[in-house]
Amino acid sequence: MNQRLWLSVGAFIALLVGALSVYLYFKAIPYPAEIDHGPSPEAQANPYLAAEHFLRKQGLTVSHANSLDILPSLEPHQRSLLLLGDRSNMSPRQVNQVLNWTRAGGRLLFVAEALWDEKTGQSNDLLLDRVQVHQSLSKDLKEPPPDPGDDPYPKLTKLYLENEEAPAYVTFDTAFHLDDPKNLAQAWANSGKATHMMQLSHGQGSITVVTDADLWKTPAIDQYDNAWLLWYLTADTDVTLLFNTDHDSLLTLLWRYFPQALVALIALIVFGFWHVGVRNGPLLEPAPRARRQLQEHLRASANFMLRHNGQHSLLQALQQDILRRVRHRHPGFEQLGVAEQWLVIARLTGQPTRAISQAMSPRPKQRLPSAEFSRQVAHLQTLRNAL
Known part of the structure; x- marks a missing residue:
């Protein structure tokens, strides 16, 4: 009797599962779905990857370097050098090397990194001081007179070119302002209140100073005329982008993702040294206290x-x-x-x-x-x- 009962229960469950499967099969409607997994590891490691691809599509040869050690191997003629990384450790000797390379015919573009100090008469940016351009905060400037025209993009930086009716619009950070006290600049780009890009001649080459380079990072590069400006500044040259893309070391990654395994490995090494250092011979017995004679x-x-x-x-x-x-x-x-x-x-x-x-x-x-x-x-x- 019990065996028949269990067989009946099993058959009922199998029938119920089969009916549910048939129902779900006819009711389920397949549809395509796009899942965004975020930027690729290559894009995460290189913030200017989209800029490099864009320049290559324009027919330019683009390379990337992590330090100025490659400068002696770069021919200055028909070459653009973009210093987009941190330059706080740049030495006076390196500044001279870069300026001499530019004077020989290279195109140099770099980001101003420090504010001008009126009291000391300098900033912490050696290269910026050498080209005699000062950087300050836009909020310290006087308010300009009201513009009688109707500016459709008052918060964007505008670059005016000859024979062009409308300016190019780019998204420089408007919090900073570039000043040219020696009147050396030959071209510049301004927002409603401040200047964010300057171009100067230097020997046979040219120097472009910008307040920031975030407009050429992903995803800002596809906004307004940001990509076009990068091409305009490097047109007809081979381009070298210099910024540091050093990644975390293997030890840092192991500690971040496998701390328990790393601790176990360290403990194993310590115990191994302890085992090797243990004495294998017999221990010396302590000398008896009464070993000396009265005569001694x-x-x-x-x-x-x-x-x-x-x-x-x-x-x-x-x-x-x-x-x-x-x-x-x-x-x-x-x-x-x-x-x-x-x-x-x-x-x-x-x-x-x-x-x-x-x-x-x-x-x-x-x-x-x-x-x-x-x-x-x-x-x-x-x-x-x-x-």
């Missing part, structure tokens, strides 16, 4: 006293010990004269009076030769032992 201690004590108190103190100590023993054996010894005391010592020790006189006489404090000192000590010890 006495000799060490005597050497210590000899170094710190000198020979005189040791000889005097032996003489005092002899006198103490004689007083113990001959009452009233200290009341006798010196000659009588020496006679008593000679009688008690069996030594001649002359030897007693030499041993017990006060010694000079000057240092004795080692042999003489040893003889005196041996003589005094003989007398003491005899008592």
Whole structure:
């Protein structure tokens, strides 16, 4: 009975699943969908990738570099060098190299990176100071008089060309302003209040200074005339874009995405060094505390006293010990004269009076030769032992 019940339940479930599948098959309507996965890794690594593709479509040869080390290999004639990356570490020597390259016929375009300081008479941008162009904040400028015309794009930068009725509109950052105190600029592009691009002649070449290069990054390059301006500034030349595209190191990526594995690897290395550094031989047993003999201690004590108190103190100590023993054996010894005391010592020790006189006489404090000192000590010890 139970087996039939389970078979019935299984058949019912299978029938229900089949009916649901048929229903979903006829009701489901396929449709195309476009999923945006964002920019490719190449586009994320290179913000000017779209600009490079655009220039190549215009027939220009475009290359990319990460540093000025490639400058000696660039022929200046018919070549445009676009410094679009950070130049805070640019040295005076590199500034001279770039300007000499431009003077020989190259086209140089760079972004102004620092504001002019009136107090110090310079900015932190060496290249900008060398071309004598100053950068300031647009908000510090006086408000211009009202424009009687009807400007359709008052917040855009306008570039006027000869034989053109309408200007080109580009999206420079209007927060900054370029100033030409020496009147060296031959062309410029302005917004309603400030100047954002200047062109100057430099020897056989030319220099273009801009307030920013974000208008040539993705996706701003396809807005207004941004792409056209980039082509206009580099037309009929080979183009080299110089900016840093250094990526995170392998160690940084491992720490970001696999911190547990990196910690385990470090721990494994530490334990490996610890295992290699463990001693394989037997440990030395600690030396017994009572390993020295009494004679060693006495000799060490005597050497210590000899170094710190000198020979005189040791000889005097032996003489005092002899006198103490004689007083113990001959009452009233200290009341006798010196000659009588020496006679008593000679009688008690069996030594001649002359030897007693030499041993017990006060010694000079000057240092004795080692042999003489040893003889005196041996003589005094003989007398003491005899008592």
